[in-house]
Amino acid sequence: MKKKIYTTLALAGLLVLNSCTDLNEIILDETFGSNLTDKQAVEGIIAPVYARLPDIFNHTNHFALQEISTDEAILPYRGGTDWGDNGIYLAMHAHTHGANDPNIRNTWNLILQGMSRAITAINTLPTMNDPSAKTFLAEARGMRAYYSMLTLDLFGLVFVKNDVGETSKIIRGEEAFEYIKSELLAVEPNLETNVGPGRLTKGGAWSLLARLYLNAAVYRDRYATQFNFKPEDMDKVIEYCDKIISSGQYQLSRDYFAIFNDDNHDNKELIFAVDQRAELNGHNRMAYFSISGDQFPLYNFPAANGTDGPAITSDYYRTWVNAYGDKDPSVDPRFYKQNISIYTNPADSCVAGPDFNIDRGILRGQQYGLVRKNGVFVKCSNGNFKVAKLNYDTRNRSDLPVNFSEKVDFTVEGSNYNTGYRVEKYQFSKKSASGRNFGDADIVITRLADIYLMRAEAKLRKSNDAAGALADVNTVRAARNITTPPPALATMTLDLLFRERGFEFYWEMVRRPDMIRFGKYEGTWTEKTNNDPKKRIFPIPQTAIDGASNIPGYLKQNEGY
Incomplete structure (x- = not known):
């Protein structure tokens, strides 16, 4: 459009x-x-x-x-x-x-x-x-x-x-x-083939058909004790996924977070998406919803911040920890992308405004960022912007660091502003003066990685084709290679596939149907x-x-x- x-x-x-x-x-x-x-x-x-x-x-x-x-x-x-x-x-x-x-x-x-x-x-x-x-x-x-x-x-x-x-x-x-x-x-x-992802295309229809057939057992018998995944339904999932993959029209993104950048409308991984470019008056809610009210991502908009909304549960975070054992989950590039260099180089405490970008993915521990006092950002002597540890100044809690904890629950202690690891998956729009408006990033409905993982699931459910499913999952993992890709998996089961879907599609509004289906x-x-x-x-x-x-x-x- x-x-x-x-x-x-x-x-x-x-x-x-x-x-x-x-x-x-x-x-x-x-x-x-x-x-x-x-x-x-x-x-x-x-x-x-x-x-x-x-x-x-x-x-x-x-x-x-x-x-x-x-x-x-x-x-x-x-x-x-x-x-x-x-x-x-x-x-x-x-x-x-x-x-x-x-x-x-x-x-x-x-x-x-x-x-x-x-x-x-x-x-x-x-x-x-x-x-x-x-x-x-x-x-x-x-x-x-x-x-x-x-x-x-x-x-x-x-x-x-x-x-x-x-x-x-x-x-x-x-x-x-x-x-x-x-x-x-x-x-x-x-339907056309190349007017997406903001409009429904042939590929978009195929992706919806694949998703429909994959969930057919749930839709037919909503409260079943055990869902009946018919082989003919799984064949259809594979058929439509094959059509998309073999079309050559879509490709997996080397940079995982580029899928969710401001300019993702042209990202070849997207198949069907909500057209959210700023000129169409989109919103920035996916980016602002989880991060702290004292995280200000834009040097030129001192009113644009987060809201301390939802966090990930410890249960979900532990799936990453359990998967990677003695290695930190950030070994998987889908988990985290560091953009603020002070975390690894403490000397980088003064940053030119256009060079400042907040970190992406799952944010843990003490957060650093632009320091705001009395409604304006603090500058260094050279005119650059001061970057330092953040506290909850906007909440009149300067004694409380913006230090995200794993613990988050409904207790008084677990409900504080700083509890729970946060998610910054979609890029914070550089045009969002309030933090809430003018979202540039298209919101994903279906993308190519889901096609591979739906095909993998259909292979497992139809004939326990673990080898075929493993190949599909590892294809997606290996594609994220702009940095070191996540290590290849050696085996594949439905439980491992459910875990993998959680790693690949967190915060993308497919978790509930995934949990029901599995x-x-x-x-x-x-x-x-x-x-x-x-x-x-x-x-x-x-x-x-x-x-x-x-x-x-x-x-x-x-x-x-």
């Missing part, structure tokens, strides 16, 4: 949500403006279909549901004053959340708004004259299928609707799986002992059920809520 798509959208004032449950849209301006060309008009119709993705992938929406509900991320009540939010993050992590959780409600609403906009585009694009309308129609229908995948994964249901005036049919289980599959297969021939979601970890399989899906927001009350029996709450 180009910038002009959003300009067209602003001029046209195309769409407004009317009902989250009935999926109705109101066309505010069917003429799209008399000065628009046919091509601008069709671009204006497809733009809203994608426009909700940055909001869905905001830090408190899809991320909260897919990460804070797992053993990877925990968000305690910081210092007894911050991130309390009526206990919603504590409940999400402990699996005691309910139907009035605002993050669940917002995620539901945003996904259904995206789906509703897709339906509007599906009905409008066939009337347009521009040749690109055929491609955009396929994208709109494919995006409806993607939004359906999200509702199936998160809430266990799919809304089926072809016209804006209809009442949606609700389907679940096998019927929902077959519907999404058939929709993706129907649009794949008309039978780990009812386990015990920091502050979580609930083992109810009904928590594998989230409750339908009470507001949605109340809104549908005029149709008796139309929208029923999920079991266990």
Whole structure:
């Protein structure tokens, strides 16, 4: 998508949500403006279909549901004053959340708004004259299928609707799986190959089909004691992964963190992503959410900082420690990338502003950075910026160092501002004056490493092809070779593959479905002992059920809520 798509959208004032449950849209301006060309008009119709993705992938929406509900991320009540939010993050992590959780409600609403906009585009694009309308129609229908995948994964249901005036049919289980599959297969021939990753392409459709088939056993029988991974489903996973790999269109990134840089829109590892370039008014929440409020990543924006949000659990951190034994986990370049040189060279305490970049990956221990006093950064005598140990000055706790501890939990001690190792995976946008806005980095939905690891999993589940799976996993590990790559593995099992997915995809909003598929979601970890399989899906927001009350029996709450 180009910038002009959003300009067209602003001029046209195309769409407004009317009902989250009935999926109705109101066309505010069917003429799209008399000065628009046919091509601008069709671009204006497809733009809203994608426009909700940055909001869905905001830090408190899809991320909260897919990460804070797992053993990877925990968000305690910081210092007894911050991130309390009526206990919603504590409940999400402990699996005691309910139907009035605002993050669940917002995620539901945003996904259904995206789906509703897709339906509007599906009905409008066939009337347009521009040749690109055929491609955009396929994208709109494919995006409806993607939004359906999200509702199936998160809430266990799919809304089926072809016209804006209809009442949606609700389907679940096998019927929902077959519907999404058939929709993706129907649009794949008309999708382009090289307009991504911010638009749905053939490769994007193949990656979604692979993910759909891999999770088919879960979607068919959500509360099964043991999932039935059918060989024919695993064959399809392998088939679509093979298509992507053999296309030659994508390549694994040598630099792991480059996948999440500001300029990652052109990174060849990305297959399908949320187009977050600053000119499209993206957000920087993935970068700011975890780091300290006294970490200021940008020398020219003294108001841009972190927020002391979620940390990783000790349980997740220990998987790295256990994997590498007597070696520090940073032997794996996916774990950490040092950018602040004072850690290894104490003399580097004065840095030119443009040369300053905060560290990436999993941040442990005492943090160094730009020193801010009275709202401005301290400078050295040569005009460079002072870099030193950080304390919690912004919290009026100058006695508390920004020294991230492994311990983090819901106790008073474990909920302090400095508890828990933090994650800075996405690059902090250099244009984000507040730290929250103007995120340049595209947010990953699917990428090539996932294709290799999905294929590896399918090989293991179908025929226990450990050798084939090991080769796929080691291909990904060996590719991260801009520095010393992680050491090759010698064996492969499902448990090792689950661990490897945790190393490769942490903080990428796939942990919850991974844990469910591997039978780990009812386990015990920091502050979580609930083992109810009904928590594998989230409750339908009470507001949605109340809104549908005029149709008796139309929208029923999920079991266990």
